[in-house]
Amino acid sequence: MKTYLKREITNQIVSALDDMPVVSITGMRQTGKSTFLQQQPELKNRQYVTLDDFAQLAAAKENPDKFVAVDRPLIIDEVQRCPELFVAIKRAVDRERIPGRYILSGSANFLLMKNISESLAGRAVYFNMHPFNRRELSGNSTAIPFIKRFFDEQTISGLGEVDYIPLEEIAKGGMPSICLEGFKDPTNWFKGYEHTYLDRDIRDLGRIGDVIPFRGLLHLAALRTSGILSISDLGRDARLKTSVVNNYLSMMEVSCIFYRLAPYLKNPASRLIKSPKFFMGDAGIACYLAEVEELTPETPLKGAMVETYVAQNLVSILHSTWPRANIFFWNIQGRHEVDFIIEAGNRCLAIEVKAAARWEKDDLTSLKAFIANTPHCLGGILAYNGTTAVSLGEKLWAVPLNTLLS
Known part of the structure; x- marks a missing residue:
């Protein structure tokens, strides 16, 4: 039996079931959604169905209203495989609004699927289950995150030495199968993941016949993870039209394997970059x-992969x-x-973020510039892959990556 680790998002999900009739849990394929739905104790008394089961999928498509009209609270996994269910659930909720009536899960971001998000407006709350973060893997997910404590107190007092994060750990990422099953060489797992993603998720979402151009753009995006998003550059290098690049990136985003990070525009600095950055959803x-x-x-690509790893952890912890x-x-x-x-x-x-175990004085230049341009900034953290937190002057600290993500 696989190890089950409680997910950090659990308390938010359980609390939402007391208030909302529909709770949606989405995320990349194989981030542990199905395991959570079947093994989390608070969800044990619910009827669980998955549309990976062809008989269940056929029944859902044949009569969506009958499929969702059950006496017990219902969990529908991989629900994106039958979009007709969303309208049926809307009708059921409008007839009788019962908190916690439906949990919907899938490897597609329903908020980015216009028809679905409009159907459930005002009826659903949405959560994303990310790859494991370091707090979950260490069993420390009940403690207040360092980033929140530091935001409130701006002190490194009481922090002891920590281990650096091995680069091979960053290269593994946070996918549950990789982290919990002890693969000596995870290459075959990742290869199978890519094939399933392309042959099933993308064909279902985009209904594209030839996945080779999509695969080329996917690999190109991975090479540029943590960079500024330039549609024209991606299109030129992938030899695809801008409209095709936009379509493919939208499918990557809906399937949660790719996400954008918006620029901060709330200070008076000139020549600010207004295009988003983008990251792959998992460093592995x-x-x-x-x-x-x-x-x-x-x-x-060490710096880009370390930044991608830090991003996936920070996003998971904050969400x-x-x-x-x-x-x-x-x-x-x-x-x-x-x-x-x-x-x-x-x-x-x-x-x-610095991928190295040491820093130089010049590494503080951008932090100082941001603080100077942003009066409401509490300070700047130089996160490096070392072992000790130190003060670097007024409003400046060096903090180990392991501490930052704890």
Whole structure:
């Protein structure tokens, strides 16, 4: 039997079941949604069906209203395979609004699927189940996250030494099968993941016959993870029309394997980059698709993969424990870039990521520029892959990556 680790998003989901008739849980394929739905104790008394079962899928398509008209609270997994169910659920909820009546799950972001999100407007709340973050894997997900404590207190007092994060751990990413099953070489798992993703998810979502151009763009996106999104550059290098690139990226986003990070535009600096950055949803998948066979200090993509790993952890932690916080990046064209800006209310915190175990004085330049341009900034963290947190001057701290993501 596979190990079951409680997910950090659990408390939010269980609480939402007391208020909303429909609770939606989406995320990349194989991030643990089905395991959560079947093994989380608070969900044990619900009827569970999956549309991976062809008989269930056929029944849902034949009579959607009958399919959702059950006496017990219902979990429908892989619900995106039968879009007709969303309208049937809308009708059922409008007839009788019962909190926690339906849990819908799937490997497609329903909020980005216009017809579906409109059907459930005002009736559903949406959660994303990300790959495992470090807190979940360490069994420390009940503690207040470091990033929230630091936001409130701006102190590193009491922090002890921690281990650095091995690059091979970053290259594994956070997919449950990779993290829990002890693969000596996860290459075959990632290869199977890509085939399933292309042959099933993308064909279902986009109804495209030839997945080869899509696969080419997917690999190109992995090579550029953590970069500024340029549709024209991607189109040129993939030899695809802009309209096709936009369509393919939308499918990647709906299937949660790719996401955008918006720029922070709330300070008066000139020449701000207004295009989003983009990340692959998991650093392990990004390494596989970018053909990074081994992540070492000399690997050209080391910085991008470390930043992707930090991003997936921060996004997961914030979504799960601090949903009122937002995450951005900041970039002044040709001069300064800060990797992450965490904002909550009218305050923010700047974070610059360094993949190395040491830092240089110049590494603080962009953090200082952001703080100087942003009066409501609490300070800047230089997150590096070392072991000790230290103060670097007024409003500046160096913090180990392992601490930042704890």
